[in-house]
Every structure is written in C-alpha cells, then in structure tokens.
Amino acid sequence: MHIEKNVCDSIIGTLLEIPEKNKDGIAARLDLLNMGVKTDLQPEYGERRTRLPLGPWNLSRAEKREVCNSFYGMKVPEGYSSNIKNLVSLQDSRLLGLKSHDCHTLMQQLLPVAIRSVLEKPARYAITRLCFFFNAICAKTVDVSKLDKLEEDVVVTLCLLEKYFPPSFFDIMVHLVVHLVREVLLCGPVYFRWMYPFERYMKVLKGYVQNRTRPEGCIAERYIAEEAVEFCTQHLSDVSTVGVPSSQKMGVSKPLSGCTVSVVDQDLLNQAHLYVLENTEEVLPYIEQHMIHIKTAYPKFRKRTKWLQDKHNSTFIQWLRFKVQSELEEDNHGVSENLRWLAAGPNMAMPLYRSYLNKGIKFNIKAQDDVRTTQNSGVYLLAHTMQVASAKDKNPILSNMGFYGVIQEIWDLDYQKFTIPVFRCDWIDSSGLVVDELGFTLVDLSKIGHRNDQFVLASQVKQIFFVDDPMHRGWSVVLSMPNREYNDVIGDEVLGDVIIECEPFTRGMPNVDTFDELVGELGGQNIRGGCEDIWIE
Structure with missing residues (x-):
C-alpha cells in the first residue's frame, strides 16, 4: 500500500515538477553527467540562471495544464475515491493533498488515462505498464500460474523506466516493486493485508472524540455504548444496526430517492415488459412454444432468424396472456401465481426513481449525475444476444456481447x-465503440443505438464510469467499478471479481516482446524536441 503511494508520488511529482517530490533537478542532471549517460541533458549555467533541457520525463507547460484539466474533469462513482477535483490546483498545475487511497486509485486506473496525450510513446507506455502491474497485483482473484510471468514483466517494466527516467527516480520504494509478486505468492491476495479498512475505521473512532483532553476515554465510552445497543437490536425485529448505514449494506436492493408516479408510453412499457418476460425462467418454455407456433403459421420464413425474432417480439405479450388464460380455465393447470401476474402485465402508472441501491452499489439517472460531483449512471451488460453484420444480414449468430450505456x-x-x-x-x-492497442475501450456517448431494446434488469448490470479521453475529443474511456462485495461467501470461499473482458487491466500488460515495436524508440536523442526548457534562478 505504501509502496504504491510512494511510487505514485514520485511519478506525479516528477511529471508535474512538484517541489519536494520532484526527482529531477540540477543534482540529478549532474549524476547523469558523472555516470556518462544522457550527457545531452546536462545543465547549462548562465550568469543569473541555469538551463535544464527537457528530458523524456518532463512535461511542457501546456501538457501539465492538459493533465491537470483531465484530472479536474473526472467524475467517479460514489465511494470509489475522494473528489479528484479537490486535489487539483489549476493555477500552478499540481496535485496537492494526495492520500494513500487517492494514490491507489490514480495508479490503478486514472493516471494512464490522464497521460494518454502527453509525453512521447516510450516514456508514456512505460508508466502505463507500471500502472497495469499495480492493478493486476491488487486484484481480488489471482491466477498463481501467471505470477512468474508477471514478475518477469515488472522487471522489464522497471528497465524501461530506467531508459526514460533519471537515476534519482529509482529509490528503495521503486526497487521494492520487484518483490511484490513474491509477497503475493507467499501471503495471498493483497486486499487481505492492506491497511485501508483500518484507516477508514480510525476515522470513525476519531469522530467519537468530544473532549480532546481525554480522547481515549471518549472512544472507549462511545464504543461500549454502541456495542450495547447493537447487542439489544439482535433481539428486536425490524431494527437496523447502529453505526452501519442501511444504504451501504451488501445484498440490499431498494429505491433511494426521487419517486414520481407517471403514466409511461405504451410502447416503452411493452418493451420493458417483454424484457422481463424473456429473462424469467418460468416463461422460457412458453417462448419456445411461441417460436414453434410462428414457424408453423409462417412456413415461408422458417429460415429467416431475424424476421422470426421481430415477429416474436411484436406478438409474444398478447399470445402469452391468452395462453395463460386458457390454461387457467383448465382444472389441472400448472400455472404458478407469479406467472399469472406476469402474463397480466404491469400497471401503466409507473413509479420513477432518481436513485436505486442494488447489492450495495448506488445507481443514479443521468439527470441526477449532471447536478452532482459523482457519476453513478454508467452501466455495462454482458449478454448472450443476436449479432448481425449489417441491416441486410438475414442469418445472424448468437454469441456473448458487451453493451455500454447510461441510465436515463x-x-x-x-x-x-x-x-x-x-x-x-x-x-x-x-x-x-473501439478498443485501442493497449486495450482501453473508447466510446462515443453521442452515438446511441438499440432503440428497440433500451431496458435491462437492475440485477444484470455492472457499474462503470466514463472519463473524457484527452487524446480523442468527443470520446470517453470506459473504466470499471471494483467489486466490493467482500461479504459474499460460499462456504469459506470468497467470491471473486466479475471480470469485464474489455478492460485493459484484466487483459494484463502489453506483450513485452512487442513493446519496442508498439511504441518505437527515441531515436538516440534524449532531449524532447519542440518544448520549452526548464530555467532555475
């Protein structure tokens, strides 16, 4: 945890030239001169000030502003991290007040996005590889067979950083990164051992202090009182536990705020109702019967899969209602009560909510996110669905496909x-939707499709969030929300993350053998061309 924080401080401090955290300077340049490497970066002394040529690790003023603006515009889900906007100082292009968990989120996902349009490819991709490593090493599920390869890759990553960063950057904390893989091999996943839960709980204990001259007594007295009340609540029904907000309990699914009842459009209501029916296990036999009925009624279209699916979507709701009614009229019908109410259809007066809690994760509509500092409206769905090559494709195929959307x-x-x-x-x-060479998924939020299939069950989606891509204007980078259901257990085994296949962090780092071909070389010159120099008074 602290290795990750110190490495993050070194990278951010060096890129943005933050005082007391910058690993570059006159002393670092003289070290290069003494070792006989990168001598073209040596300082040039003048009468009043000293000139330092820009190295591969230095950013220009415009690039510093671009990185800070990228951080400043990031909106993350609630509970993901602190408000990144409060950590950015746009006046002097710096990040200030970074805590341990802030560095954790930066190194895991946010930093590779913020530097996508700055630096030259070799230096930028070397930093991105290091971020990929930290994300892989902190995963909740670890494939032991891949740890040896991961350790080899991080050694090469540090060697690549040595090519593009000054020797003063490589202190003991950067060296200790090499040993993290062996620590996982010996001790297990990292999240069992890091200090974030204890530090969060220390903040709770500090909130118990009312008399600063006797902090220990305040904490002990308040803790004992809460423990006594919690013991009493175990013998009472419908009483929530003290100190644990109900909105954060895992497994809870309920609306949170903003209920308005309105009559919705009939076409949209049928679309939502059809989606519920097709995802209900009791209805699946009726779907098969209806498809057989359509093929029998329209023998000319038996081989046109897309036509049959469209016909099924337009007629299934009414067919199911009559089918269930006819079965209910029989004496020995096998219709359950749930199926009976499903076939009858939902009420047109629909409760609409602004926020909804599902398994401890809060989802908001887009209009709610627009007036908040957090982003909880992004969703991802992995579905087994029909795929067509074009609008004229009459023989689609069924396969798994990922969908990205925004809750309206x-x-x-x-x-x-x-x-x-x-x-x-x-x-x-x-x-x-495109995937770049590093595995980042880029989406254009203005290109909306699938108008005839807008609905999804709340239990089927995973929360994601979108960050503006500084390299391609109008596009956004897709980032995933980490799984926080630590209380979900089967026996003694903790359930692992649900992996989103499109994420670069789950695919692993770029192939080491093709890294130089992917990014190219600096051409033997260490000075960055077309950038202003650094002047020290």
Missing part, C-alpha cells in the same frame, strides 16, 4: 403482487 430512467414495474426494477438506458451503438 429507473422504473419499478408493478405487477400487483410484486415489483421488478428495470433501467431504461441509452446504449452505445457499435459504431461508437
């Missing part, structure tokens, strides 16, 4: 006896 409305479908929460989302069209 949160509905609570009312089936009289129970309710089912669904999200109406704007899904990104396939033309607005």
